[in-house]
Amino acid sequence: MSHVFPRHTKANPPAAVSGDGCYIIDKSGKKYFDGSGGAAVSCLGHSDPDVIQAIKDQVDRIAFAHTGFFTTEPAEELADLLIEHAPGNLDRVYFVSGGSEAVEAALKLARQYFLEKGESSRHRVIARRQSYHGNTLGALATGGNQWRREPFSPLMIETSHISPCFEYRGRREDETAFEYGQRVANELETEIQRLGPENVMAFVAEPVVGATAGAVPPVEGYFKRVREICDRHGILLILDEVMCGMGRTGSLFACEQDGVAPDILCIAKGLGAGYQPIGAMLCTAEIYQAIETGSGFFQHGHTYIGHPTACAAALTVFRKLSGGLVDRVHPMGEKLDAALRDAFGQHPHVGDIRGRGLFRGIEIVEDRSGKTPFDPKRGINKALKKAAFEAGLICYPMGGTIDGVNGDHILLAPPFILEDQHVDEITGKLDQAFRAVF
Numbered sequence: 001m002s003h004v005f006p007r008h009t010k011a012n013p014p015a016a017v018s019g020d021g022c023y024i025i026d027k028s029g030k031k032y033f034d035g036s037g038g039a040a041v042s043c044l045g046h047s048d049p050d051v052i053q054a055i056k057d058q059v060d061r062i063a064f065a066h067t068g069f070f071t072t073e074p075a076e077e078l079a080d081l082l083i084e085h086a087p088g089n090l091d092r093v094y095f096v097s098g099g100s101e102a103v104e105a106a107l108k109l110a111r112q113y114f115l116e117k118g119e120s121s122r123h124r125v126i127a128r129r130q131s132y133h134g135n136t137l138g139a140l141a142t143g144g145n146q147w148r149r150e151p152f153s154p155l156m157i158e159t160s161h162i163s164p165c166f167e168y169r170g171r172r173e174d175e176t177a178f179e180y181g182q183r184v185a186n187e188l189e190t191e192i193q194r195l196g197p198e199n200v201m202a203f204v205a206e207p208v209v210g211a212t213a214g215a216v217p218p219v220e221g222y223f224k225r226v227r228e229i230c231d232r233h234g235i236l237l238i239l240d241e242v243m244c245g246m247g248r249t250g251s252l253f254a255c256e257q258d259g260v261a262p263d264i265l266c267i268a269k270g271l272g273a274g275y276q277p278i279g280a281m282l283c284t285a286e287i288y289q290a291i292e293t294g295s296g297f298f299q300h301g302h303t304y305i306g307h308p309t310a311c312a313a314a315l316t317v318f319r320k321l322s323g324g325l326v327d328r329v330h331p332m333g334e335k336l337d338a339a340l341r342d343a344f345g346q347h348p349h350v351g352d353i354r355g356r357g358l359f360r361g362i363e364i365v366e367d368r369s370g371k372t373p374f375d376p377k378r379g380i381n382k383a384l385k386k387a388a389f390e391a392g393l394i395c396y397p398m399g400g401t402i403d404g405v406n407g408d409h410i411l412l413a414p415p416f417i418l419e420d421q422h423v424d425e426i427t428g429k430l431d432q433a434f435r436a437v438f
């Protein structure tokens with residue numbers, strides 16, 4: 001009888017006992033290819049000797065020192081390195097322990113920034129439907145996934161949600177991809193006008209939407225238009241790269257590929273690559289200066305912010321990513337995309353194959369021509385997850401792709417160290433899962 005409070009009370013997951021490169025091995029000895037890095041976490045695989053050594057070395061020196069008293073070398077070095085590579089005017093790094101904490105910190109910093117500037121009416125957050133920004137209350141209120149929000153809605157801050165930029169589902173036949181992107185970006189302007197620009201604090205978006213929609217990249221020009229609208233109204237652009245950042249889409253920061261830089265950026269997952277729980281919120285010099293010359297401190301904090309062991313692990317991860325590993329992501333991602341199209345491009349229940357780099361989504365439909373989803377009661381995504389797991393493949397299927405209720409997709413986010421034979425292993429095992437379910 002377990003005393004662990006599990007994610008699902010009816011599930012009985014095997015115990016993971018060891019990691020070996022791209023594989024996780026359970027107690028019975030069964031090996032699973034980690035095709036989703038858990039949830040886009042394990043970008044270096046599971047047994048990176050350098051990261052493991054960095055953690056051991058840091059624990060030998062000092063495992064923890066509270067940021068109310070000390071700074072530490074790994075935190076300082078990691079912040080320097082992140083800022084050296086970060087886009088735009090990002091200049092300061094606030095370390096936290098995960099993605100939701102990064103988003104909470106971003107929301108509170110945005111609010112405090114406007115208070116410091118004397119714009120105290122600015123408090124409203126605009127985000128997009130079908131987004132995911134975390135499970136803590138502020139992050140959950142920001143996210144646009146109905147199913148996750150509903151039970152907790154009485155506890156949440158009031159937020160607005162505009163359309164996502166989801167070409168497969170949203171583009172009309174009479175418009176180009178670019179026109180579609182401009183149309184949905186302009187919904188931001190409409191919502192700002194409705195709320196009154198003086199009340200709006202931030203627009204929050206994932207550059208490539210992850211968990212809730214399945215690796216949905218924006219169309220060309222979308223984020224540039226969003227950036228213009230934010231600037232015109234003095235609204236902060238917060239980009240949530242918790243899932244798509246740290247090289248996952250082929251560039252260290254996902255937004256680089258869209259030619260925009262945010263005012264605040266959130267990262268996690270790939271930053272610690274699963275070796276330590278760590279996230280970060282990066283902000284511009286202007287935002288930091290408003291705090292510095294205003295009240296002098298950010299009214300926030302958690303016990304474990306800037307945790308030295310977590311920072312030491314992330315420092316080694318980031319050195320590897322920026323030292324050449326991310327260069328593999330684009331070519332290997334193209335190989336994975338080609339293999340997926342080859343294997344499933346004509347499958348009667350595959351509606352769309354999409355993504356960037358090693359961040360790929362497969363949208364499942366009942367009928368391809370009408371893009372009709374399966375009845376959610378059939379639990380297609382759950383069945384696919386189970387069948388893939390049985391075949392020895394970890395992937396990340398989810399339901400509610402279209403509107404939080406309808407639609408199914410599979411998310412793939414394998415380690416960046418994967419080799420050509422692993423691409424075949426992914427498609428082969430996915431094929432077994434498809435055959436078992438359909």
Ligand code: PLP
Nearest residue numbers: 098099100132133134210242243
């Ligand atoms: N933001 C995005 C885009 C995410 O994908 C996630 C997690 O999946 C989060 C925030 C929350 O991160 P965490 O689960 O580490 O709190």
